[in-house]
Amino acid sequence: MTISTFDPMVAITDAFAILKSHFMRVAVWGLLLYLPFVVVMLAMLPILIAAAASGGTSFDPEALGFGSSLAINAANGLSQFLTVGVMVLIYAALGFMMWGRSRPKTWLGLRFGMDEGRILLVLLAIMAAAFFGAMVVAIVIAMIAFPVGLASEGAAVAISVPLVLVALAGFVWVGIRASLIIPATLDRGKLAFVEGWKATKGHFWRLLGTALLALLCTILIALIFVASLMAAALVFVLIAGVATGWNFDTPATGTMIALIVPGLILYFAAVAVLGGIQVVMMQGPWYSVWKQLNHSTVEPEVIRAEPAAQI
Numbered sequence: 001m002t003i004s005t006f007d008p009m010v011a012i013t014d015a016f017a018i019l020k021s022h023f024m025r026v027a028v029w030g031l032l033l034y035l036p037f038v039v040v041m042l043a044m045l046p047i048l049i050a051a052a053a054s055g056g057t058s059f060d061p062e063a064l065g066f067g068s069s070l071a072i073n074a075a076n077g078l079s080q081f082l083t084v085g086v087m088v089l090i091y092a093a094l095g096f097m098m099w100g101r102s103r104p105k106t107w108l109g110l111r112f113g114m115d116e117g118r119i120l121l122v123l124l125a126i127m128a129a130a131f132f133g134a135m136v137v138a139i140v141i142a143m144i145a146f147p148v149g150l151a152s153e154g155a156a157v158a159i160s161v162p163l164v165l166v167a168l169a170g171f172v173w174v175g176i177r178a179s180l181i182i183p184a185t186l187d188r189g190k191l192a193f194v195e196g197w198k199a200t201k202g203h204f205w206r207l208l209g210t211a212l213l214a215l216l217c218t219i220l221i222a223l224i225f226v227a228s229l230m231a232a233a234l235v236f237v238l239i240a241g242v243a244t245g246w247n248f249d250t251p252a253t254g255t256m257i258a259l260i261v262p263g264l265i266l267y268f269a270a271v272a273v274l275g276g277i278q279v280v281m282m283q284g285p286w287y288s289v290w291k292q293l294n295h296s297t298v299e300p301e302v303i304r305a306e307p308a309a310q311i
Contacts, residue, residue, distance in 0.1 A: 004293075005203075005206070005293075006206065006289050006292035008206060008213055008285075009213075010288060010292060011210050011213075011214075011284075011285035011286075011288035012214060012217060012285055014098060014287075014288035014291075015214070015217075015280055015281050015285050015288065016217075018094065018097060018098065018280055018284055019280055019281075022097065025108050025109060026273075026276045026277060026279075026280055028276070029086075029090050029093075029108070029110075029276040029279065030272045030273045030276025030279070031269065031276070032086050032089075032090075033087065033090070033276060033279070034268075034272040034275060035086070036078075036080075036082035036083050036086065037079050037083065040075045040076070041079075044075050084120075084123065087123075088116050088119050088120045088123060089110045089111070089112060090110070090283075091119050091123075091186075091283060092119055092186060093106070093108070093109030093110050094109075094279070094283060094284055094287060095183060095186045095187070096186075098284060098287035098291060099291055099295070114189075118185050118186075118190070118191055122181055122182055122185050122191065122193070126178060126181070133171070133174075137170075141160060141163045141164065145159050145160045145163070172208070176200065176208055176211065177200045178196070178197065178200075179200060179207060179286050179289075180196040180197075180199045180200055180286060180289065180290050181193055181197065182196070182286070183287050183290035184196035184199060184290065187290060187294065199293060199294070207289065210285050210286075213285075214282055214284075214285045215282070217281055218277075218278050218281045218282055221274075221277060221278070222274060225270070225274045225277075229267060229270055233263065233267065236263050
C-alpha cells in the first residue's frame with residue numbers, strides 16, 4: 001500500500017539502526033569494498049619494484065614505460081570494476097535488511113543473483129547517464145562562453161559561472177529524482193526506472209533534506225573516526241618510541257618498523273570499516289524512504305523466492 005509522505009529523520013534513524021544491530025557485518029562489507037584495490041596493488045608490486053630497480057625515479061605510470069603503464073591502468077580499471085561489483089552486492093543486502101526480508105544461500109547477506117544483476121544494470125545506466133550528461137553540459141557551456149571570451153575574458157567568466165551553477169542545480173535535481181530507482185528495482189524485482197522516478201514526484205525538498213542529513217551524518221562520523229585514529233596512532237608512536245628509544249630525529253630501527261607495520265595494517269582496516277559505514281549511511285536512507293512511501297506496515301521476515309536463473 002502506498003502512502004503520501006515520509007519522515008527524513010526516520011530514514012536516518014533506520015540507517016543508524018542497521019549500523020547498531022549489524023555493525024560487524026557492515027565492517028566486513030567495508031573490508032570487502034577495499035579488497036579489490038589491495039589485491040590489485042599487491043599484484044602490481046613486482047612491476048613497481050622492477051621499475052625502481054631499473055633506475056626509475058617515479059611511480060607515475062607515465063614514467064614506467066608503455067607496458068608497465070598499460071598494465072597499471074588496466075589493473076586500476078579492474079579494481080574499480082570489482083569494487084562496483086562488491087558495492088552492488090552490498091546495496092542488495094542492505095535493502096533486504098532494511099525491509100526485514102531474508103534470502104537463502106547468502107554470506108553476511110551477500111549473494112549474486114537476479115536482484116544484484118538488475119541493480120548493476122541500473123547503477124551502470126545511472127553512471128553512464130551522469131558521465132554523458134556532464135560531457136554535454138560542458139560542451140554547451142564552452143560553446144556559449146568561448147565566443148564571448150574572444151571579446152572579453154571577464155564577460156566569459158561572468159557568463160560561465162551562472163551557467164555552471166545552473167548545471168549543478170540541474171544535476172542535483174536529476175540525482176534526487178533518480179534516488180529511488182535502485183530501491184524500486186530491488187523491491188519490484190524488475191528494472192523500475194519509471195516507477196522509481198515517479199515515486200519522487202512532489203517530494204524533492206524532503207528528499208533533498210534527507211540527502212543533506214545523510215551527508216552531514218556521514219561527514220561527522222568520518223571526522224570522529226579519523227580523529228580517533230589519529231589520536232590512537234599518536235599514542236602508539238609515543239609508546240613505541242619510549243619502548244625502543246626512537247624519536248623523530250633518528251632513523252627508524254628494525255624494531256620500530258616491526259611495530260609500525262601492524263599499526264598501519266590496523267589503520268587501513270579501520271579506514272575500510274569506515275567505508276562500509278559510509279555506504280550504509282548514504283544508501284540506507286533511500287531504502288527507508290521507499291519503505292515509508294510504499295509499505296504501510298512493517299513486513300514480516302520472509303524468504304523471497306527468486307527465479308532459478310542466475311546472471
